[in-house]
Amino acid sequence: MAHDTTVQTAGHDEHHHESPVVFGFWVYLMTDCIIFGSLFAVFAVLHNQVNGGPSGRDLFEYSGLAQETALLLISSITYGFGMIAAHKNEVNKVIMWLGVTFLLGLGFVGLELNEFAHMIHEGNGPDRSAFLSSFFTLVSTHGLHVTCGLIWLVTLIVQLMGTTEIPERMMNKLTCLSLFWHFLDIVWICVFTYVYLASMI
Amino acid sequence: MSDLHTSPSGESHGSVSSYIIGFVLAVILTAASFGLVMSHSLSPSGTLTGLAVLAFIQVLVHLHYFLHMGSGSEQRWNNMCFFFTVGFVVILLIGTMFIMNNTALHMMSR
Numbered sequence: 001m002a003h004d005t006t007v008q009t010a011g012h013d014e015h016h017h018e019s020p021v022v023f024g025f026w027v028y029l030m031t032d033c034i035i036f037g038s039l040f041a042v043f044a045v046l047h048n049q050v051n052g053g054p055s056g057r058d059l060f061e062y063s064g065l066a067q068e069t070a071l072l073l074i075s076s077i078t079y080g081f082g083m084i085a086a087h088k089n090e091v092n093k094v095i096m097w098l099g100v101t102f103l104l105g106l107g108f109v110g111l112e113l114n115e116f117a118h119m120i121h122e123g124n125g126p127d128r129s130a131f132l133s134s135f136f137t138l139v140s141t142h143g144l145h146v147t148c149g150l151i152w153l154v155t156l157i158v159q160l161m162g163t164t165e166i167p168e169r170m171m172n173k174l175t176c177l178s179l180f181w182h183f184l185d186i187v188w189i190c191v192f193t194y195v196y197l198a199s200m201i
Numbered sequence: 202m203s204d205l206h207t208s209p210s211g212e213s214h215g216s217v218s219s220y221i222i223g224f225v226l227a228v229i230l231t232a233a234s235f236g237l238v239m240s241h242s243l244s245p246s247g248t249l250t251g252l253a254v255l256a257f258i259q260v261l262v263h264l265h266y267f268l269h270m271g272s273g274s275e276q277r278w279n280n281m282c283f284f285f286t287v288g289f290v291v292i293l294l295i296g297t298m299f300i301m302n303n304t305a306l307h308m309m310s311r
Contacts, residue, residue, distance in 0.1 A: 026279050030286040037290035041297035066235060073227055076267055080220040182267040186260055192231075193256035197238045201248045 019168075025176040029183050032145075036187050039138040043195060051129035056199025059124060065196050068111050069188065072146075075104035076185045079178060086166055086174050094174070095160050101181070102153045105146055112143050135195065142191055145184050152177050215269060223266025230259040 047056070082097030116136070119125065126136035156173060160166075166174070215223070234255045237248055264270045270280065 023278060027282055030282050033286050034289060034293070037293050041294050044294065044298050045301040062235065062239060069231055073224070073231065076227075076263075077220055077224040080215060080223075080267060081217070084215065084217060084220070179268060182263060185267070186263050189231075189256055189259050189263065193234060193252050197234055197252055198249060200238055201245050201252075 019172050019175075021172045022175050022179070025179060029179060032183070036138075036141070036190075039134075039141055040190065040194065043134040043138050046130040046134040047195075047199065049130035051131075053129040053132065054124055055131065056135075056196070059119060060196050060200055062200075064111060064115055065192060068108055068115075069192050071104045071108040071111070072185055072188050075101045075108070076182055078104065079181050083174060083178050086171060089165055091160055091163055091166060094166070095157055098153055098157050098160075102150060102157070105150050105153070109143060109146055109150065112139070116140070138195065139191060142184065142187055145180075145187075149177065149181055149184060152180070215266060219266055223262055226262045226266070227259055230255050230262065234259075 078097050078100045082094050082101060085093035085097060119132075124132060126133045156170075156177060159170065159173075163170075234252055237243065237251050237255070241248075243251060270276065270283070272280070
């Protein structure tokens with residue numbers, strides 16, 4: 001790692017302590033964690049209340065789930081590469097990696113909306129049963145967060161365009177979005193495990 | 202921890218290798234979860250336990266390799282917040298499931 005350290009020392013001079021902005025954002029993520037915890041609790045209580053309608057086993061498919069999971073997982077590592085480039089002050093590389101992350105996230109949201117549209121079209125919308133109400137609330141809250149992350153990604157890409165270096169303020173923004181993006185991936189682990197796979201056993 | 206280099210301030214961010222290690226671990230754990238369910242090799246309760254264990258390990262992998270959580274002194278407040286939240290969510294989940302299950306039993310709704 002010697003070569004990394006030498007290149008990065010220049011960037012490190014700017015932040016000697018963890019920014020209060022990043023810590024504040026971390027506290028926000030923890031409150032978000034409580035929202036998702038509540039929604040998971042609701043789903044845990046209601047997942048058997050199908051009201052004669054379809055259960056998870058009838059509705060969920062492996063292929064769509066695997067594709068969504070793969071997209072989100074790959075987008076995590078591409079954002080990580082973006083952060084590494086940001087620490088090295090390589091603005092063009094950062095923009096490129098953020099762009100790749102955006103496309104992967106867009107693919108995820110597209111697949112999810114497609115899945116939802118398909119379910120609603122078949123008459124299995126959130127009004128069908130308590131199980132589906134809690135399913136749509138939980139999964140679409142996650143999807144809404146990813147959509148906000150996409151808007152944030154575009155904003156940062158636009159702000160980075162035309163600049164040649166990354167000031168501390170921009171670094172804080174990138175770090176906050178990095179926490180947000182990886183946090184959403186952790187929530188997705190719980191979603192695909194407890195909502196999808198656990199219903200398909 | 203040699204793959205996570207730490208700046209003099211104690212703030213750590215990943216290197217290419219640490220991200221790749223985290224990614225490979227995450228892919229293996231995800232594939233194992235899917236394989237466990239698709240193969241039907243264990244009993245339903247065994248599969249559920251296996252899934253829970255795999256998900257727990259994967260969350261730890263993500264926290265370490267992607268969110269760079271560590272035990273450094275700079276991260277003390279982050280960690281305190283985190284553990285408070287985890288405790289809160291665990292009480293919320295277990296409490297909700299216990300109370301609602303108990304209510305359902307007494308109301309003979311299932």
